[in-house]
Structures are given as structure tokens and as C-alpha cells.
Amino acid sequence: MMRLTRRQQEIYDILRSDADIMQRPPTYDELCQRLGLRSRGSLHKHIQALVMAGLVEPMEGKQRGIRLVSAAQQEQGIPMLGRIAAGHPIEAVEQTENISVPDAMAGSKPRYALQVSGDSMIDEGIFDGDYVVIEQSAAADNGDIVVALIDQQETTLKRLEQQPGKIILHPANATMSPMIYKPDQIQIQGILIGLIRYY
């Protein structure tokens, strides 16, 4: 979880411990008074930091909108967006749920998980049912395994080879052939950085 500064921690403790506040969220001015602040703008920065840290719900302009995020739904892990299969768009799961990953896979840049469907990368040790952790990125190096959107339609997980004037997507399966596209047909959506499998 993100590190809180002294003031952020202080505010969070007040929000969490004060019974009145739990019943009826305070306005910024009320909180300011309690904290000895004279500027709402200053408080707003702190509240925003708590929202970023996932401890307070975003309040979208509502008045008295400071609401704590319940412990159960506090963000941990990375979002699991759906299944990815060669030849089909990402099958989004109806309700985006988070899955837990090793700390080292939860970096600072936006990342998400997909469940692999199909055997097109089996020679790389990526099996049907495995979870892959993807770092969002529009660019990748040759040799990276990427999530690629083809013709704005299909999404697939393949090894990338960029050449002048063409892009080649290499499956890792002896029964499949590389696919060649024009650069404007392919959009890179992310780079494979981790894999998780349950037995």
C-alpha cells in the first residue's frame, strides 16, 4: 500500500475513529476547523492522497462525500480483466475483480491480469488456464511477448517482431505459423511481465 505522510495518517485516523463522522461525513470546512486548517484547498490535497491510496472513496463533487473504503474492498492485487485467446477479443468478465499477485508483479505502472485461453503459446510454457500479468504499454521491444489488438477486433498474446513496414506475431506452438501484419493493423496493449499458474 502507498505510504501515507504524517498529515494524511492523522486525517485518516480521525475519519476512521470518530463515531460522529462515521454517521454523518463532515464537510471540508468542518474537517479544516478540527485540524486547525484555514484553507480547504490544503485539506483537499490530503483527501485526494487518501483517495489515491484507496482508503477513501472518490466523492465526485458530492457534498459531505468523504466516505471510507471498507477494508474488504480495499484495492489490493491487480484487476483481472478477462480471458485472452488467440482470435477473439478479450472476453471481459462481467465484474472486474482483483486478483492477488506477488508484490514484485505489482509495480507502480498500471498492470492487469488476463487468463489465457488456448494453446497458442504452449511452447513458451504458457498454458491454457494460466494467468498472465500484463503491463500496460503502447510500445514494446522485439522479442517481448505482448497483448496485441489486431484490426481493432481480435486480441491475442504473441511474441512480437517489428520490422520496417511489417509486424510479425509469433505463436509458440509448433502447429501454428507466424502472422504478418501491416503496422497500422496492430496496436500493442501491453507487455507480459509475469505468469501465475495454479495446480
Next chain:
Amino acid sequence: MMRLTRRQQEIYDILRSDADIMQRPPTYDELCQRLGLRSRGSLHKHIQALVMAGLVEPMEGKQRGIRLVSAAQQEQGIPMLGRIAAGHPIEAVEQTENISVPDAMAGSKPRYALQVSGDSMIDEGIFDGDYVVIEQSAAADNGDIVVALIDQQETTLKRLEQQPGKIILHPANATMSPMIYKPDQIQIQGILIGLIRYY
């Protein structure tokens, strides 16, 4: 690992033992006061040494950034015992460190992680360098992938087949053959329940 000097050890002990510090990392000035130092610059050198030694997280300029590495890891994760290779005993790591795993892999029963060495399970998608999560168990079902101790000497990761009077360990590599043992030659040490790979 690097050896700590007297002062470094002293600072590390304070960081590790003080409950207040565990809750809220101190500023340099606070630590200086506690140590009887008058110069932040002096303390900074020691903290840097601890960062180099891997005992303290790098803090990238953030205030109150002194965080123990082990503190975060001690609470969660499972012990990483060493490398496992077909044909050799587990190569124990000098200092048992914990690695973070998805919550679902950290069950209630004792579990540990090993890093895979070699290609003997490559056809099962278990590659050299992968981490496998093992649940300690002396028994397993046919078809399970297990950590097996052979003749009290070698440890290996293989798929298990138990038959009356013999135990067969199946590698998953077209270039290797199954190995057949008498039941008293084999001790099952754990069952594979998860796999983690970093790219």
C-alpha cells in the same frame, strides 16, 4: 551478504526492534537524536549502507522513507528454500528469505517456494528459473507433480505414478525417460500447487 559495521548493526537493531518505528518510519533528524548524532549526513551514509545490504528499502527522496525490507516480507509470503534440480539435492540458499506469492497460494498448511533449475519438466510448462510453490506433504496422488527425495540424496521435481511395488517418476521432457524406483527409495516431500514466472 555484506557484513555490517558496528554502527550499521546498531542502527539496524533499532529499526528492527522499535515498535514505534515499525508503525511510523522516523525522519533522519529523529533517528539522529536517538543515536546522539548531530549530522544527518553521517546517518545518511549508514542508511545507504543498509540499503546496499538489502536490509532497508530504498526511499527515493520520500520523507519518512526509512522502511525495513524484511518487515514487509516477514508478515507475508512463504520461505524460499533454494533451487531444485533434477539429480541434485536442494541447493539451500544461505539466508532463507521470504518471497511474496498470491494470497491463494499462501494456504494454511506449510508451504515453501523453490526455484527450478533445469529443463526436466519443460513439457509441463515448468521452465528453468521459474518459482514453484510446494505444499509440504508426505503423500500424494498419482498424477501429482511432487518434490521427491531419492535414496535420501537427490531431490527432484517430477510427476508421480505409484504402482504396487514400484514408484515411477515421470519427467516432462521428450529427451528424458521415466525413472522407476522401489517404494522405500522414494520419499515425497511436497506437492506442486503453484507456479510463478517473471519475464
Next chain:
DNA sequence: TTGTTTGTTCTCCTGTTGTTCTCTATTCTA
């Protein structure tokens, strides 16, 4: 509706804090 409250955004300012230097003293070692 109208006026007030309230959340949001912005710029500017201040003191704190981590970092990087150089310089000095002490201890240990070849």
C-alpha cells in the same frame, strides 16, 4: 429562481527533510 454553501483547481509560499559535498578524527590493519 436566487443566494449560499461546498468541493475543486490553481498559484504561491514556507519550513522540513533527504541528499551530496568536503573536511576531520579515530580505529584498525598490512
Next chain:
DNA sequence: TAGAATAGAGAACAACAGGAGAACAAACAA
């Protein structure tokens, strides 16, 4: 004994945390 390692002091700097206040728009109340 000379040199290296360890330890500290202090200055100077840049990044950071925290705050003030103005201006604005959305939300709310009368």
C-alpha cells in the same frame, strides 16, 4: 608507521510536505 576503513560534523542544495488564499462551478437550501 602509512594507509584504509569507519565515523562524524557541517554546509549547501533540491525535493517534498504542508499550508494560504483566490477563483470557479456544482450542489444545495430557501
